[in-house]
Each structure stands twice: as C-alpha cells, then as structure tokens.
Amino acid sequence: MQLLSNARPARFAIAAGALFAVAACATPGSEPSQIADPLEPVNRYIFAANLAIDTTLIEPAATFYRDFVPDPARESVRNFLRNLETPILLANDVLQGDIDAAGVTGRRFFINSTIGILGLFDPAAEMGLARRDEDFGQTMGHYGVGPGFYIVLPILGPSSLRDAAGNFVDYYFDPLNYYADNTDRKYITVSRAVVRGIDARSRTIETLDEIERTSIDFYATIRSLYHQRRQSDIRNGTTPSLPKLDLTSDDADDRTAALKQ
Numbered sequence: 630m631q632l633l634s635n636a637r638p639a640r641f642a643i644a645a646g647a648l649f650a651v652a653a654c655a656t657p658g659s660e661p662s663q664i665a666d667p668l669e670p671v672n673r674y675i676f677a678a679n680l681a682i683d684t685t686l687i688e689p690a691a692t693f694y695r696d697f698v699p700d701p702a703r704e705s706v707r708n709f710l711r712n713l714e715t716p717i718l719l720a721n722d723v724l725q726g727d728i729d730a731a732g733v734t735g736r737r738f739f740i741n742s743t744i745g746i747l748g749l750f751d752p753a754a755e756m757g758l759a760r761r762d763e764d765f766g767q768t769m770g771h772y773g774v775g776p777g778f779y780i781v782l783p784i785l786g787p788s789s790l791r792d793a794a795g796n797f798v799d800y801y802f803d804p805l806n807y808y809a810d811n812t813d814r815k816y817i818t819v820s821r822a823v824v825r826g827i828d829a830r831s832r833t834i835e836t837l838d839e840i841e842r843t844s845i846d847f848y849a850t851i852r853s854l855y856h857q858r859r860q861s862d863i864r865n866g867t868t869p870s871l872p873k874l875d876l877t878s879d880d881a882d883d884r885t886a887a888l889k890q
Contacts, residue, residue, distance in 0.1 A: 664789060664856040665778040666693055672781040674846050679786055683830075703828065705749040710825050711760065712741050712748025713805060720802040721763035733758050761865065765802070766795030770863035771787045784826075787855035841857035 655661070666672065695703070715738040722731035737760060739752040744752045754760065767789050777790025788796075799807055809817040844850040 643672075661775060664776050664852065666852065667778055669782065673777065673848055675781040675783055676851075679781065679784060682784065687830050688824070688834065691827050691834060694741070694827050695834070703831070706824065707828055708741070708745070708751045708826070710750045710821065711751075711827070712738065714803070716804055717799050718763050718801045721765060721768045721799075724765075724768045725763070730761055730763075733761070762862065764792075764795055765798040766792035766859070767863050769795060770859070776859065778858070779856070787851055789859070792859065851867070853884040 639642075696729050698706075712767055715734060719738075722728075722734050736760050736789055740753040740756065740758070741748045744750075748820045751760075766789075774791055778794070780788045780790060780793055782788050782793065806818055809815055840854070841849060
C-alpha cells in the first residue's frame with residue numbers, strides 16, 4: 630500500500646512532464662499531414678518485438694477467444710468494458726466543451742447500467758444514442774496541441790508523444806483505477822487491460838494480416854494509418870474512415886470494411 634502511495638506522485642510528475650513537453654513542441658491550430666519519427670530506429674526495434682509477441686502470444690489467444698467464445702458473450706464483454714470507460718469519455722466531452730456529447734454519454738451510462746444490466750447490453754444504441762470515443766489525446770488535439778513525434782510503445786503499439794501523455798491523464802479520470810490502487814487490487818486494472826486487449830485483437834486479425842500482406846513497409850504503413858486515424862478521431866470522424874490500430878482499443882473492428890473497399 631505504501632509503495633502504491635509513493636508511486637502516485639511519481640505518475641503525476643511523469644504525466645505533467647510529458648504534457649509540458651507535448652505543449653512545448655506542438656504547433657497550435659493545425660494537425661501535420663505526417664507525423665515526425667525521430668526515434669525510428671528504436672521504434673522499429675520495438676515494433677519488431679511487438680510483432681513477435683503478437684505472433685507467439687496475443688494473436689493465438691485472440692484467435693482462441695474469437696473461435697470458442699460465442700458471439701453474444703464476446704459482445705457482452707465488449708459492452709461491459711466500454712461502459713466502464715464512461716468516466717473517461719464524459720470527462721473529455723466536458724473538457725472539449727461538448728455538452729451535447731456529454732449528455733449523450735451520461736444517458737448512455739444510465740440506460741446501459743440499468744436496462745442493459747451493468748453494461749452487458751447496449752440498449753442505448755438502439756435508442757439512437759451512439760457512443761463516441763474520446764480521450765485526453767483527442768482533447769489536446771481539439772485545442773490545437775500537435776502530436777509531437779511518433780512512439781511505438783511496448784505491447785501497446787502505435788502512439789505519439791501527445792497520446793502517450795494523454796493516456797496518463799485518462800488513467801486518473803477512471804474511478805476504478807483509484808479503487809484498485811487504493812485497495813491493493815491492482816489485478817483489477819491489469820485483468821481489465823488484458824481482456825480488453827484480447828477482445829480488441831480478436832476483431833482485427835484479418836485486417837492486420839491483410840495490411841501486412843499488402844504493405845511494402847509494414848512499419849511505415851502502420852505509422853501512417855495510425856496518424857490518419859488519430860486525425861479522424863480529433864475531428865470526430867470528419868476524415869475518411871480508417872481501421873483503428875490501437876490494440877488496446879475496444880472498437881478496432883468498426884472500420885474493417887473500409888480497408889477492403
């Protein structure tokens with residue numbers, strides 16, 4: 630417990646430092662057409678390591694999950710995990726000044742947590758209340774903070790200086806993380822991340838295989854698609870649809886069809 634308590638100020642310090650670095654190197658008011666990659670040699674090494682881990686561990690687990698867990702059960706798992714993310718979505722809706730979106734997010738949470746049985750089902754979507762993913766990286770982009778430079782994170786994959794810093798902030802928007810940290814139940818956070826990652830990976834198996842098969846440089850293709858996807862996210866989908874490439878995301882399959890067109 631004391632160890633966790635000591636770790637929290639360090640996390641805040643890291644987050645604050647990362648946010649300062651992002652703001653310092655950003656170009657307000659515009660999103661660059663290409664993302665800088667000054668760490669490319671290191672990023673390529675981590676990318677290759679991630680591919681090896683994915684091939685030997687993550688993709689087989691995701692394939693097993695997809696093939697042996699019934700579709701309705703997998704959909705309920707996804708709905709439940711998405712419902713738990715509501716505090717993050719709501720906080721970023723408010724920070725972006727989008728009160729209408731915040732209202733939709735709040736109503737979705739109430740409906741899905743009650744009628745949807747703790748989020749296992751998504752009746753709100755059937756009522757016309759569509760989910761919109763938001764995170765602090767998008768919030769910073771909304772206010773003109775540029776992506777900084779490209780980063781490949783171990784296991785987690787494509788990111789940027791801005792989005793990696795945003796992940797730290799989003800961590801503290803989530804009450805479940807506070808509960809896990811303050812009750813020595815870190816396994817809750819870890820278990821949720823593992824299940825979420827496997828579920829997301831199970832929805833991108835063919836998509837990523839196709840991208841790899843047709844790419845001259847798989848690394849460069851993923852970098853480009855990631856940056857374009859984040860541009861679209863910041864503009865709330867006003868740029869052409871692209872497959873979501875963050876393996877920790879829970880809607881990675883939403884645009885699979887666009888890749889095949």
